[in-house]
Amino acid sequence: MEILFFVAAFLSEIVGTVAGFGSSTIFLPLALIFFDFKTALVLVALLHIFGNIGRISFFRHGLDKKTLLVFGIPSIVMTLIGALLVAYVQQDVLKGILGVFLVIYAGVFFWKEDFKVKPTLFSSITGGGLSGFLAGLIGTGGALRGAFLTGFGLSKERYIATAATIALMVDITRIPVYFAQGFLESEYYWFIPLLLVIAFLGSFTGKQIVKRVPQNKFKKIVLLAILLIGLKFIYDWIWGLML
Numbered sequence: 001m002e003i004l005f006f007v008a009a010f011l012s013e014i015v016g017t018v019a020g021f022g023s024s025t026i027f028l029p030l031a032l033i034f035f036d037f038k039t040a041l042v043l044v045a046l047l048h049i050f051g052n053i054g055r056i057s058f059f060r061h062g063l064d065k066k067t068l069l070v071f072g073i074p075s076i077v078m079t080l081i082g083a084l085l086v087a088y089v090q091q092d093v094l095k096g097i098l099g100v101f102l103v104i105y106a107g108v109f110f111w112k113e114d115f116k117v118k119p120t121l122f123s124s125i126t127g128g129g130l131s132g133f134l135a136g137l138i139g140t141g142g143a144l145r146g147a148f149l150t151g152f153g154l155s156k157e158r159y160i161a162t163a164a165t166i167a168l169m170v171d172i173t174r175i176p177v178y179f180a181q182g183f184l185e186s187e188y189y190w191f192i193p194l195l196l197v198i199a200f201l202g203s204f205t206g207k208q209i210v211k212r213v214p215q216n217k218f219k220k221i222v223l224l225a226i227l228l229i230g231l232k233f234i235y236d237w238i239w240g241l242m243l
Helices: 002-019 023-034 037-062 065-088 091-111 121-138 142-152 156-180 191-210 215-242
Strands: none
Touching: 002 023, 002 037, 002 191, 023 037, 023 091, 023 142, 023 215, 037 091, 037 156, 037 191, 065 121, 065 142, 065 156, 091 121, 091 142, 091 215, 121 142, 121 156, 142 156
16 A cells, blocks of 8 residues: 555656646645545645755745745645644545545646736735635645736746745744644654655756747646546535535
8 A cells, every 4th residue: 555655645746747737736635545644644744844845945046036925825724724623624624625626626627727826915915815715724825825926927946936835834833733733653654764865856857858848738638637537526525415
């Protein structure tokens, strides 16, 4: 089981790098095949934080400090609230919420590939807070964060550095809360260094593949997979309520 889990982590990091959106959006549904929601939440967050550290190290000089403040501070506050709520919400409900988010996300980007939000102070605070809350509660807010940040018209380097730094701040906020609430048992601590290596290898491999794969078609395939996974989670949630 562990080998399949690490293979899923590696493939998710590759797909996330090639597709251009968060590996956690792809990895969390796969991790739920192997573990309960809370354990999966922590392991996916660890892979995510390692991947963002790598991206920041490459693009640290492109950081947009103004965007970091107006978007990042609401993200941190709402991430903390979302992470604290996980312990009080049933796992079936969390999976259902995740399913709804995945379906909406895939549907929006199928409908409008270049979807983005106009950069105002209100949209920055709203986008930062909502994406942070979802990241804390269901482990994936990067897709929503990207939809808001792309509207700021940042250069590629500044976008990558700023988005990765905000994501890192979110992860640093939520991971201690998960550990404090005992979401990850000590028997899985040895996964942590392996996830660090996998994050690096997956990102590196993905970068080599980017030039060889038609990115637009690849994104649509990934979005279709996300849509189907989301529908499966919603179906399981509704079926559980009916029993």
